[in-house]
Amino acid sequence: MSAARGGFQARVVDLFAGAGGLSEGFRQAGFSIVAGSDNDPDALATYRANFPEALTILGDIRRPEIKEQILAAACSAEVLVGGPPCQAFSQVRNHSRMIDDPRNALYREFVETLGTAEPLVFVMENVTGMDQMGVREQILTDLRLEGRYDVRAQVVDAADFGVPQTRKRLLFIGVRAGTGMEAPTLSGSGATDSVALARFTGARRPRYQLVVQQHLLSLRLGEALADDQSLVAVTAGQALSDLAALTAGRRDDETAFADLSPPQSAYQRLMREGAGATLSNVQVPRMNQDTALRLKAIPQGGNHRDLEEALLQRFITGKRWGQDNGSGRLSRKHFYAYRRLHPSLWAWTLNTKADSVYHYGVARALSVREFARLQSFPDRFVFRTDPRRGPLEGRHDGGPAHSRYRQAGNAVPPLLAKSVALAVMAELNAYRERTEIRAAAG
Known part of the structure; x- marks a missing residue:
């Protein structure tokens, strides 16, 4: 039974939605996205553009008027999803509950929204640092809501689900107790x-x-x-080879697919589906001469360890750029940045900075579109920013270009989210069938 069989299409509300990676995965699996909320106006601009069918709720969930809108949407949905930020990972041995730490107020809001709305299923995702700090059992206890939900936790790697990037996430999937559903466990490659x-x-x-x-x-x-x-399993080359002609310093943020190479892999064909004639988010950062010299000396898959001594000097050509740490050599911050993809393997985990990864074949950084490809966002998915200028509540510093990299780099990979959604769908469909059979039996 599909999600839409008999007119049934399970509804999803996405809290702390960001650009909408979770929502995109659930939509691809056949769910109806009814609302997404976030405090970042730039991320919500992207969400609104890509989910015109959904209500977008901009603002801090701790504000009563925002919480009221979220609860109204969540109470009408079968599924609640989200990745609440957790600033403090309180350890059990400290006798401090995560949910009681004021720095984890947004996590507490997710749990409270869950307890009020009582959807049939929920999915909460977060960084694996929660596991490393020993708080998994705390979170499971919070999310069970004194027996109202059956919950399972699992660490998954996006690369095991067809995403061309290794990205580990900690998933908590819960089903309402007494429904006969079981919290699913994902099985990757x-x-x-x-x-x-x-x-x-x-x-x-x-x-x-x-x-x-x-x-x-x-x-x-x-x-x-x-x-x-x-x-x-998908490599960086299989994800990006059709975009290799993009050049450093490119200012135009759109290009016609007709001006690009034809798709060279099944993954590229999948990403292009429904994208129309134009590809967006293809601006590429400029490249200074020092960086270009270093990248030419770094092999595919390599990093700063592969540089000769002369290339480890802070300023090679004499032109001063960026911050000078006073040592005459690259700082650790720059060491972290000089990493080149390998075309025969997936990318390492992206972060929010354009210089966190460099192309495997040409000496340049990646465009936001290439970040999106490595995250498994389809090409029809457009990254935007709020057109209002200057400081806005919830806006991060750095400007529009940085915001788009941040949105793409922070997102849940949609193909991973789709695998979660399909597992959830199977439980919901079985539950609905049992409910219909009982109703027919009278």
Whole structure:
């Protein structure tokens, strides 16, 4: 039974929605997105543009008038999803509850909204740091709401679900107790445990090569990774090769697909579906001469460790740029930035900065569209900012370009969200069938 069978289409409300990665995944799985909320006006501009069918609620959920709108929407939905920010990971041994820490007020708002709306299913996602700080059991206890929900927690890696990026997330999936539903557990490909990138040093310069574990499943996954027509595991090259012609310093933020290479992989064809004739978010940051020299010396998959001593100097060509740490050498901040993708493996976890990753084939940073590709956002998904200028409540510093990178880099990968949504859909459909059978039996 599909989500829309018999006129039934489960409704979703997305809290702390950001650009809408969770919502996009649930929409692709057949759910109806009825509302999304966030405090960031730029992220909500993106959300509004891509989910015109949904109510967008801009503002701090702790404000009564905003909370009232959210609750009105959530009480009409079967599914509540969200990734509330948690600034403090209180440890159990400190006898301090996460939900009681004032720095975790937004997490508490998610739990309170869940308790008031009582949807059939909820999904809460967050960083795996929660696990590392030993608070999983605290969160499970909070989300169970004294037995009203059955909840399971699981760490998943997006690359195991067809996303061309390794990105681990901690998922909490809960179902209303007494419904006969079970909180689903996701099962991915296992690719991230089977394939790795190894560094080899030789006579000339280091190189990076894919290493596949020597057992049958890993060998099959290695074959899938090398197959451009497979969607089981996807590489950075399979995600981005049709966009390689974008150049550093490009100012035009749109281009016609006709001016790009044809899709060269199954993943690129999937991303292009429904995108029309024009591709957006293709501006590329400028490149200074020092950075270009370093990138030319770094092999695919490499980083600052592969630079010769002369290229570790803070200013190579004599032109001063950026902050000077006074040491005459690159700082740790810059070390972190000089990383090049490898075309035969997925990307590492993106962050919110344009210089957190560089192209594998040309000496340049990535466009927001290429960030979006590595996150599995389809090409029809457009990243925008609020047209109002200057400081706004909830707006992050850095300007429109930085905001779009931030939105893309912070998002939940839609293909991962879709896998979650399909598992949730199976439970909801089975529940509805049981309800209909009981009703027919009288």
